[in-house]
Amino acid sequence: MSTGPLLRLDSVNKVFPGGSVGLDSISLSIERGEFLSLLGSSGCGKTTTLRIIAGFEMPTSGRVFLDERDITPLRPFDRPVNTVFQDYALFPNMNVQENIAFGLTLRGISGRERLRKVKEALELVGLPDKAEARVGSLSGGQRQRVALARALVCEPQLLLLDEPLSALDASLREHMQNELKRLQKELGTTFVMVTHDQTEALSISDRIAVMNKGHIEQIADPATLYDRPASRFVAGFIGTTNLLSGVYLQRETSGIRFQLTGDWRPVVTASTELAAMPGTALTLAIRPEDIIRMKPGAPDSFSGTISSIAFHGHSLRLLVKLGNTDLWVDMPRDRADMDVREGAMIELGLRPGACCPLLAA
Numbered sequence: 001m002s003t004g005p006l007l008r009l010d011s012v013n014k015v016f017p018g019g020s021v022g023l024d025s026i027s028l029s030i031e032r033g034e035f036l037s038l039l040g041s042s043g044c045g046k047t048t049t050l051r052i053i054a055g056f057e058m059p060t061s062g063r064v065f066l067d068e069r070d071i072t073p074l075r076p077f078d079r080p081v082n083t084v085f086q087d088y089a090l091f092p093n094m095n096v097q098e099n100i101a102f103g104l105t106l107r108g109i110s111g112r113e114r115l116r117k118v119k120e121a122l123e124l125v126g127l128p129d130k131a132e133a134r135v136g137s138l139s140g141g142q143r144q145r146v147a148l149a150r151a152l153v154c155e156p157q158l159l160l161l162d163e164p165l166s167a168l169d170a171s172l173r174e175h176m177q178n179e180l181k182r183l184q185k186e187l188g189t190t191f192v193m194v195t196h197d198q199t200e201a202l203s204i205s206d207r208i209a210v211m212n213k214g215h216i217e218q219i220a221d222p223a224t225l226y227d228r229p230a231s232r233f234v235a236g237f238i239g240t241t242n243l244l245s246g247v248y249l250q251r252e253t254s255g256i257r258f259q260l261t262g263d264w265r266p267v268v269t270a271s272t273e274l275a276a277m278p279g280t281a282l283t284l285a286i287r288p289e290d291i292i293r294m295k296p297g298a299p300d301s302f303s304g305t306i307s308s309i310a311f312h313g314h315s316l317r318l319l320v321k322l323g324n325t326d327l328w329v330d331m332p333r334d335r336a337d338m339d340v341r342e343g344a345m346i347e348l349g350l351r352p353g354a355c356c357p358l359l360a361a
């Protein structure tokens, strides 16, 4: 076993018959024991990437390496990779343990050894008493666990999961997210999960590859993606953000000062790195939680009109109008007094120390 990445995609392209482009030069390294998510909206190429890793699809060009061995020409069953499909793809005519044993039988494992492994897998996913159950009698969450057990029982080096939780309701989904993460850490298996749900990706992944139109926009850990998005696309896709046009004024000890453009012209100070000349036009990405309530007349404060209020549990999300600019503002509920209501004026400013990523204008 080499010490490099477990899996490496090198300039993988996929053009489907008829000319539709599935993937546009994807290069990606996945470390051993890593939980990596492929995140992006419908049609961006997540499933295609997974199918190429699994061997169900051939790249038009580019190579796939596992342990630095070129596996591009290998058939799916010749790869130490297993897939949990979006619809689970369980065999309806088999019971739970027959489903789980199927892959072992294919690999020539039989008798006591097979039984032992099936039992272990069922315990791992918390279904030890469901061995004899028919697939049709299971709930969505239980089916998902059986699909996981079936994929894990063959001890793949790499487990691929295509939207494995999308059919589950919100509470079961959160529970299964924790289960998936726990299982992955316990087994030390490398997981690549496809999801279009950013909250899910942010909460369980070690790293996330944000995909857009067949290419990777940014690959990073959740906090880096959230705090330092590399492009407007990522800034807009991960969480809620205000993308505002501004001009770099000057550097001061407290940070970098910007004049926001449009008919709304407050000056904001951001603590961030910037290699640009004063006068440069840029886009600032400001998170709703970085905009806070200020006392009227406070330095660098600005005022707007609350046009809507949404209840978010621990906070309220306000839409505040400043001229023609709409601004999302998250306000902790204990800071929302009686005067926070639709139509009211509100004085705002940037949280001290807020780091607003700067993107090309």
Ligand SMILES: Nc1ncnc2c1ncn2[C@@H]1O[C@H](COP(=O)(O)OP(=O)(O)OP(=O)(O)O)[C@@H](O)[C@H]1O
Pocket: 016, 017, 020, 021, 022, 040, 041, 042, 043, 044, 045, 046, 047, 048, 049, 196
């Ligand atoms: N077999 C195919 N033939 C032609 N085009 C295809 C084929 N499979 C995928 N595509 C196209 O490739 C692009 C990427 O598809 P893919 O299924 O990878 O998207 P995805 O990110 O998984 O989307 P979703 O979230 O909807 O599952 C899409 O434009 C799709 O129409």
Ligand SMILES: [Mg+2]
Pocket: 046, 047, 048
């Ligand atoms: Mg898909």
